[in-house]
Amino acid sequence: MQEITHHQIMIFFFSLAILIGLARIFGELCKKIGQPSILGEIAAGIILGPTVFAYIAPDLQATLFPSSGPLYVTFEFIGMLAITLFMLIAGMEVDLKCLKKQAKPATVVGISSMILPFAGGFALVYLFPKTFDTQEKTFVTALFMATALAISALPVITKILMDLKLIKTDLGVTIIAAAIFNDLTGWMIFAIVLSLMSDTSGGFPWGTIVGIVAAGAFMLTIGRKIVLALIPRVQAHASWPGGVMGFILTGALLAAAVAEWIGVHGIFGSFLFGVALGDSPHLRHQTEEYMEKFISFILTPIFFATIGLKVNFLTHFDLFAVVILLVVGSITKIVGSYVGAKICGMSQRESMALGWGMNARGVMEIILAIIALEAKVINDTVFVAIVILALFTSMTSGALMKISLKRRSKTSALTSFGRGAFVADLKHPAPAHVIKDMVLQLNIDHEVQADIIQSTISREQLMSTGLEKGLAVPHCRTDLVKKPILLIGLHESGADFDCFDDGKAHVIALIITPLSDPESQLELISVLASHFSSKEEMVKAMTCKSKVDMQAILNAADEMSEKHS
Structure with missing residues (x-):
């Protein structure tokens, strides 16, 4: 067994300090100008990665952020832990009661907002095979692109609606319910895509897919009841908030381990565990807030910063790939959402605003892309294009929603x-x-x-x-x-x-x-x-x-x- 040297430990602490520090600084700067912090965190990684730092000082960059060896593996594990716990928080934001009460508009808008982008993403891979360079994984790549363009980012949408003070309005409730439907459906589909990515037998992984469906059904029914029953008991007999947080983190990691055992990525398990306890009446708001701040302010910046360390964004920038993903992804999502809103009886302005809101991709899109890149289902060029799509839609959705809802004469x-x-x-x-x-x-x-x-x-x-x-x-x-x-x-x-x-x-x-x-x-x-x-x-x-x-x-x-x- 190879021992880790003092020099390697020193480099690890120094590199981690730089990564977290720069990611937080850039994240805070972006928040001050009204942009999502993830934009700054990825920008920090791009500066420290092969795009900028390696160009200026290649030897120093390779020492601090190597592409192989113990330090690289350590960062990979930290990133994996960070995104697994981030998906726990994302799952906790899913309000199943809201989805149940708004079942009709959520289903109508949810389905209509997914059909067109799903078809568009699937078609793009077959229409432009050279751009997507599928390496004999055409069907899996097409299914991935379909899923990536079909989902919305619930955390980003929630933040936009809160900033616009629309979260408690009828429009806000409908958008949230439809985004929840998107999230649940999209991640179930993506879990199947993950099983196809990891299957090397050449056949269809029916066993894994049955496991995915069974795990999802269990966590949203019996598992949810068990989790909700255990939370008040943990609160009654353990210290607060440490006892409850320990229970939640343990449950999320166990669920992630089960997901890996089934044959899909661990984030699927932690997401489902988060959904199971998300609307618990016994879970204190402060407990959720402490967890969310620790994970979002310390762990996830590491993950999003390491995205910039993996790819040279200048070398792999392809204007054609960026444009077709932006155009096809945005138009199909907005039109699909608009049609669903009109079917539900919404006005012209509300329907357009809903379309812009559902077009926010953000974090979820990037998470999908990084997993697909690691599985070699997409190439670096497509990965860069997806990251740009995710960031661009997150940056513009709020402003476009606000414009859509403006009228000449305001209500007094x-x-x-x-x-x-x-x-x-x-x-x-x-x-x-x-x-x-x-x-x-x-x-x-x-x-x-x-x-x-x-x-x-x-x-x-x-x-x-x-x-x-x-x-x-x-x-x-x-x-x-x-x-x-x-x-x-x-x-x-x-x-x-x-x-x-x-x-x-x-x-x-x-x-x-x-x-x-x-x-x-x-x-x-x-x-x-x-x-x-x-x-x-x-x-x-x-x-x-x-x-x-x-x-x-x-x-x-x-x-x-x-x-x-």
Whole structure:
């Protein structure tokens, strides 16, 4: 057995420090300019890899970041651990309850957003064989490209919707549900592709595929029940948060080991384990946050930085490959998503916004590509093109969604509030009671009141509408109103609207909009969320004694919104 020398240990620590340090610096710089941190982390790897550093100082680069030997193997194992645990976090973001409640739109949009890009990716390999250089793996490469273009990146989409303050809107819920459907379906297909990649017998790996389906079915049914039952017991008898985090990490790594035993990559197992415990009512939000920060801030930057160490991005840049993947990948995804949204009855603007949102590929696409590159299913040129596609769509989706939802005349919060009501002394902490107490203040027919109350409570049960800093925006769309109505209620002790920051909601803005005008709901939520993100404005709101006092605040909110526009 070859012993590791002190010199090799020194080089390892030095190289790891440079890799993490530069990746974090570049990642933070990208976040400050509104771009995903993964862009900076990959850029750090490109600088330290064969593209830049090896060109300037080849001997030093080969010493710090060798392409073989113990140091190379160590980095490979660290990268594998990092991405396995990242997929655990990605799985935990999958909300099966949301998918179940939004089953119809999620299925319709999910399927329609996958069919066209799947067909497009499959066809590209056969239309341009020289570009994809399949080396007698044409079918496997075609199936991989089909899967790569068909999936969306749930973590990226969630971040975009949060930045645009759309995460709690009807549009946001539909996009999230469809992305969850994409993720689950796409990773099941990719697991089959992985089994085909690793099969050397020349036959079809039926045993592996049966194992994949069985593992998926078990983890999402019986396995999920077992995991959800064990979490409260671990919390009751182990220290917090270390005990729970230890249980989750152990489970994820065991699931990864089982996936490798079945014959697919370990990330599939950790992803399924994450899905199984993702919506556990017993898992504290802080525990998830601690895990997410450790994995996303320390481990995953290592993985994404090492991507730049593997390939020379200048040598293997092919403009034709980049353009066809960008054009085919984006057009098929956007058109497919748009068609699904229209089938579900969404407006023109909402359908376009949904298309742009579903086009965000990001991290998931890159993970697929790196595994395919290591399995020699794609070449370096196609890998570089896929990375560019993933980064470009992640960078542009948010801005294009925002443009799609813009209108010439914006919905006024002040005008909508003029049709509504002001409740200064809400008492009950339960959202259903708060909604009922507010709607009963409207001077409308009792049957209409009852319908609005029921619709708003049903929407709240689908996904809570608490934002942050004490604001909640319960809402509904109905054909019983012709124009947007805004009601504002104040709750001194706070209502339980499950806010992002785990706080109570003190300002409750209840929004009722016509079924035929979905954009007005998005605009009102955007105006209110932006204005009340200021602690000073929240304090002002809580001192309001009458509707006139609140009108002055909403007038300022409208003016600020116009100024920003």
